[in-house]
Amino acid sequence: MEVVIIGAGALGSLFGGLLAPHARITLYTTNSEHARAIQQNGLLLTTMEGEQHSLALPVLTGPEQYDRRADLILICTKAGATGAAAVTAQQLLHPEGLVLTLQNGLGNLEQIAACVGRQRAAAGITAQGATLQAPGQVRHAGNGATVLAVGPGQAAAIAAVVRLFNRAGLEIRTSDDVDSLLWSKLIVNVGINALAALLRVPNGTLVEAGACRELMDELVAEAVAVARALCIDLEYEQQLDRVHQVCRQTATNRASMLQDVLRGRPTEIDVINGAVVARGQEVGVPTPVNLLFTRMIKALEATAAQRIST
Template sequence: MRIVIIGAGAMGSLFGAMLSSVSEICLVDPFEAHVRAIREKGLVVEQADGTSETFRLSATTEPSEIAAGADLAIIFTKSWLTSAAAETARSLLGKSGVALTLQNGVGNLDAIAEVLGRNRSVAGVTSHGGTLLGPGRVRHAGRGPTFIAGASPDISLLSDIAGTFGAAGIQTEISDNLDSLIWGKLIINVGINALAATLRVPNGILGITPACEPMMRRAVDEAVTVADALGIELPYDNPLAHVKQVCEMTAANRASMLQDVLRGARTEVGVINRAIVRRGEALGIPTPYNLFLSEVIEALEATSAERCL
């Protein structure tokens, strides 16, 4: 399978490295230093035990350098870049090629489907965690299952993707409940991302620190209440326990929102905690904890240039 990965930050690079053992991979990302390091020295993936491996991958900042005809485009960009990434995918995919979003938050699949059509759009969630350590270097900070589902289900297509991922060591299962898939991951992000970014701690600390639990529980409870009102069945029975389990599984990982805050970049709080607030307002459900976390992260974004070190 020929695969292009659009958005080669921590997760895009990590998946590119893993998939390179079974597929032809090309990474596309505007981060010039990162792309240059990969092209010149390879992509170094560091494991939790301190070992590392270097992967030789194609990488570019210019999609026009890539020949069209890819079988799969995996989109790992930030959510506000999804529509542009889908346009890039359209220019690089073959006629029967599809795009898979493994991004955070809600709304990404719809944005891709608007460009490619629902029959060429696939959504997924993954428990793998990655941290960008510097140009050409990422840490594989957590492992776990990956789930995929089609906007317009084609079992043979999903089976091809799952088979390719599985051959690369990415345990992948096909889901028949797309909303459950997306909201299951959303609630995990609600419980971890903004809190980790505010406290500036890795995921594992959140799950074992008693003082963190009340904030995590209240944010998660609000999101679950909204999901229940929307008639969405979550893929786990105890949401808070599951969020804590993910914290344990990705203990060394710096949540993507924390990585954004640390480098003064725009976060995805708008499609995570703020998304819960918007849907709560539409349903008449109060979401004060997610509102507070959204406002704190938005204030951190607005004051990043003035931060005291």
């Protein structure tokens, strides 16, 4: 299978490394330093057991560098780059290919479908954790299931993706309910990302420390209440258990929003906790804790240049 991964940051690089022995993988990144490191030295993948593997993978920085057409394109960019990634995917995709978003937040699938067509756009969620340690170097920081939504006319294409992930030894399942799937992923991010970024702790700390867990539980409760008001049937206890489970499975991982804050980059707060606030306003569900966390992360972003370091 011909696979292009657009957004070869932490998660995109991880999937590139894990799938490389089983498919023809090409990475696509706008990070020139990361691309140059991979071109010169290969992608260095550190497994959860501490083993290191150097993988010679082609890496693109522009669509004109690709002379084939991809059967599968994984989009792993930040949500703010979805529009540009969708345009790139349209240029690289085989007429019968599939674009699969594994991104955080809401609204990504709709942007991709508007560009490549609804039948060629699919969404999934993943509990895999990754940390980009340096340009060209990624660490597998947490292992968990990947779940793909099967849209109309997508059964054969999704089945091929499932077979690929199975060959790579990755846990993968499918679902017929895309809204519940995306909201369940959103709720995991709502509970973990902003809290980890503000406290600057790895995921496991959030479930180990009682004070952290109480805040996480309040964030999740608000998100579930909004989802249920939108007629998305999610049970609070089940969702809360899943958030706790992901924290334990990725205990040593630095959440993506924490990695953004530490690097002084814009975060995805608007499509995570901010999305809960916005949807809550639409359906009349108050979300004061998510609003506070959204405002706090925006304050962190606004003051990145003035941060006091030890």
